[in-house]
Amino acid sequence: MLTATGLRKTFNAGTTNARIALDGVSLSLDEGDFAVIIGGNGAGKSTFLNSVAGEVTVDEGTLAIAGRDVTALPTHRRAGLVSRVFQDPLAGSAGPMTIEENMALASRRGLPSRLRFALGGKRRETYRQMLRVFGLGLENRLTHKVELLSGGQRQSLALAMAILTTPKLLLLDEHCAALDPKTAETVMQATLAAVENQRLTALMVTHNMQHAIDYGNRLVMMMDGRVVFEARGDDKKNLTIEQLVERFHLVDDKMLLA
Numbered sequence: 001m002l003t004a005t006g007l008r009k010t011f012n013a014g015t016t017n018a019r020i021a022l023d024g025v026s027l028s029l030d031e032g033d034f035a036v037i038i039g040g041n042g043a044g045k046s047t048f049l050n051s052v053a054g055e056v057t058v059d060e061g062t063l064a065i066a067g068r069d070v071t072a073l074p075t076h077r078r079a080g081l082v083s084r085v086f087q088d089p090l091a092g093s094a095g096p097m098t099i100e101e102n103m104a105l106a107s108r109r110g111l112p113s114r115l116r117f118a119l120g121g122k123r124r125e126t127y128r129q130m131l132r133v134f135g136l137g138l139e140n141r142l143t144h145k146v147e148l149l150s151g152g153q154r155q156s157l158a159l160a161m162a163i164l165t166t167p168k169l170l171l172l173d174e175h176c177a178a179l180d181p182k183t184a185e186t187v188m189q190a191t192l193a194a195v196e197n198q199r200l201t202a203l204m205v206t207h208n209m210q211h212a213i214d215y216g217n218r219l220v221m222m223m224d225g226r227v228v229f230e231a232r233g234d235d236k237k238n239l240t241i242e243q244l245v246e247r248f249h250l251v252d253d254k255m256l257l258a
């Protein structure tokens with residue numbers, strides 16, 4: 001579903017501020033894979049997600065989603081393939097618009113912008129059903145403006161909007177990090193249910209090692225713009241936080257010695 005091959009990206013290339021963010025990243029995800037990416041600050045996780053979403057143009061390498069080469073496609077031309085939920089709950093929806101207007105906009109992701117959206121009773125019922133799973137009462141507030149919602153409610157809406165059109169690839173960029181622990185758990189459980197029910201292929205960045213072990217079937221560790229460790233299936237499930245931390249140090253020491 002996703003094939004990233006040899007991605008390289010240097011910001012401010014050729015200047016004293018040059019930063020190598022991706023140093024030959026290759027990663028392949030099969031349909032239904034849920035990969036969790038971990039790594040320290042500056043490891044290149046966001047740059048990788050941004051390159052998959054089309055917000056960063058890579059200097060070298062290729063990206064294919066669902067068999068389509070998207071390397072040269074800008075973000076809006078990938079919108080029918082990729083959806084994203086950001087860390088900032090305010091980033092995924094339009095505050096001055098109502099919940100149902102936001103959902104209606106999301107339902108047109110990837111379609112030509114000249115097409116107007118309609119809000120019939122059937123659609124509203126679909127939106128209600130999707131929002132009910134969060135248990136936050138959003139389904140009864142379809143005509144409320146989004147700017148009145150709490151961070152957790154807004155992030156739940158952002159997730160519902162991201163999966164409304166069943167994207168080929170769902171990008172989750174530390175999407176629970178800014179929420180209180182209880183709401184983070186609610187949004188995480190809704191994410192897992194959506195990934196399973198809609199058989200989504202997902203890529204999630206997190207700093208939470210326990211989440212990285214518990215969720216998804218693939219684990220990818222990045223450091224200094226490279227993939228330095230991968231685990232999948234039972235190998236991943238049987239990892240402990242101590243082993244992961246040890247990996248970080250092992251890799252770090254190796255890189256220092258290299």
Ligand SMILES: Nc1ncnc2c1ncn2[C@@H]1O[C@H](COP(=O)(O)OP(=O)(O)OP(=O)(O)O)[C@@H](O)[C@H]1O
Nearest residue numbers: 011019020021039040041042043044045046047048
């Ligand atoms: N727009 C940019 N301009 C210049 N340098 C950048 C830019 N975006 C990222 N970088 C640099 O690229 C490197 C990788 O950054 P990136 O944000 O991808 O890391 P990250 O793993 O997501 O880190 P964090 O966990 O702190 O969010 C860092 O050295 C960062 O300073």
